[in-house]
Amino acid sequence: MGLTSRKVLALAILLAVLLFVATVWLWPRLSRRTPRAVFGRVGLLFATQVALFAAVGLAANSSFLFYGSWADLFGRQQSLGAVVDHSAGGRHLTVMETRRAPVPGGTRPSVAGQIQKIVLGGPESGIDSSAYVYLPPEYFRPQFARRHFPAAVVLTGYPGIADNLIKGLNYPTTAWQLAKVGKTQPMVLVMLRPTVAPPRDTECVDIPGGPLTETFFARDLPGVISKTYRVGTGPRHWGIIGNSTGGYCALKIALHHPDRYAAGVGLSAYYKAAEDPTTGDLFQGRKALRNRADLMWSLDHLPQGRSSLLVTSSRSGEGNLRSTERFISKVRAPAHVSSIILDSGGHNFNTWRREIPSALEWLSGRLSAE
Template sequence: MFGVTGLGTVLVAWACAIGALAAVTRAWPHLAHPGLRSVLTRVVAQLLVAVLLVVAAGATVNRAGLWFVSWRDLGSVVLGPPTGALDAHGATPATAAAAQVGPWGPTSAAAIASPPSDTDPHTGLRSYSLTGPASGHTGTVFAWVPPQPVRSALQVFHGYPVSPQSAFANLGLGDHGDGALRHTVVLLPDWSPRELDTECVDGPASAMETWLTTDVPAWAARTFGVPAERTAWTALGYSAGGWCAAMSAMRHPETYAAAVSLGGYTRPLFAPGYEPLSPTGGGHDLPLLARRDPPPVAVLVQYSTRDTLVAPSVEELVAAARPPLSVTRWSTPHSGHRVGAWKPLIPEALAWLDHVVPGTA
């Protein structure tokens, strides 16, 4: 009840804030005297009320958004991020990623892209407007090109509602340009144009899944010289983007060998007003896919057991995993559903990708 997301914590925070406001209001006439001491007392009293109101509002929002899920998680802002163990289910990750599944998936003609905009001097990102022949969709792709020859591609899926550029900066991917990503082109396609929550699937608004998993890879392979083989392609995302990364790999194992989902769920969660799939998910129910037709891919799923939005569906996927699918559970019990909890995990996530599919990160 008095955990960082507990109702008791929220009620106590509001009681303190309202009580302080009432006390200051009642005492204000007695504080309204000339002199520096009286002025300082009034300033401190107002600051105290303001801080308590902010804390109460923050506790309320945190209870709904699960940004911090425990007091240890809140303390990680100062003490550093909590860690968790990795355990694989189904096939071994390396075996799943190395499985032979036939020709590389995106065999259509390469999509047509506009010339890149000027490279952003702060992030190194190039922006392209990309029209896909397979999907008919025109969207924006941001690309970060490594300083050394390209050997692989990492397709990064942003959260919602967040821009691809923000995802690149928020995760600190540019910090790994001379290390884990020195031979990897990073692709950041915009899967929520005009803030439409497509959840990366095909629908009446656009054939987004086709654009993401066929047109973007086909174009990138030709443009940046990424090898046209699935062991050169991996995916990574957080929150809704984590769902997109896992879904793309599991539904398109001919294109991707492995994926990392940071705080992602395993069934699409559309924003109100857009529901392109049937209630059964139209084949996008990942635990069901794992049980009925497990694909030969390696998926790393990070989540907090206290994240009630994500944990139940992820644990269902873990329980359903069987060869040739590999699902590695990465449970960090004291981490919340926020970028600040995921950014410190990026080095370990990239190391896992490089271990599972050598040379991809």
């Protein structure tokens, strides 16, 4: 059973309860001062504490998905790196494996769609990154064989793992459900983390002398995906969505590159690049680069293109409400801004799961197929 399995969590809670009951029941019998009784009391207390700690840890991980697997928890990498041939037809993409989509009929791509794990190489940035691509059922149906689908880049927070977008935030499942009832059009999802130069948090900026992360997301990714899959190449075919750091990146890329992305969604986003030990020196003392990475400054000082932006926050539980309201007030035509403001909701997966269906519906309405 996997680390994020509900069965594992249920067993951990059951074990903790049983050990607690056993401790209460056996304590009178172990009240003597004999070595056996003392070791018995210590053993019961230790086992109960470990079980409680495990149950709480598993519950927290189930909610926030800090770790996606046992291998991830214990720091063991099971998959080998892939060599991406950058001269093979200019495609710069390797499919590593295919998975069934986590929806009914998952074994049949024409019913459930398909998830492909890929390694994508950036011809301009020089960055290689793994990702998951969700192809909707329509992609495999004969009547859509000539159709070019819209695509959405989906980003985790920092550090994040891409599996969380599938297992924890349920993007493929939600997209499948919404398209099935006609609330969204079928879309290709490209799911990955913004940490494309791990372990460094590059904040989706082009670092002087370092990783060109903005170039990777703004130019390389849509270009390579469009050459490999039936996805349109114009900005109206591309959107980007993310949470936390991924939300900042989504807004930044959409705001600065309206010629590549028609829409960007920031779930619980912040609006200025972080600078801390995880980022290192992002700007090498260059004030112009630091200003550009501040979205408030960008809105005040740079031309606003035809970007459609969606931001989210909550009146209780989120720390970005005031900055989100400031961001909204600064957006000017031809750009457009919408918002989702919950009454309450923290900076966590439970909140984002409440926002994602509406966000995908909004995003679908601003993209088009051909």
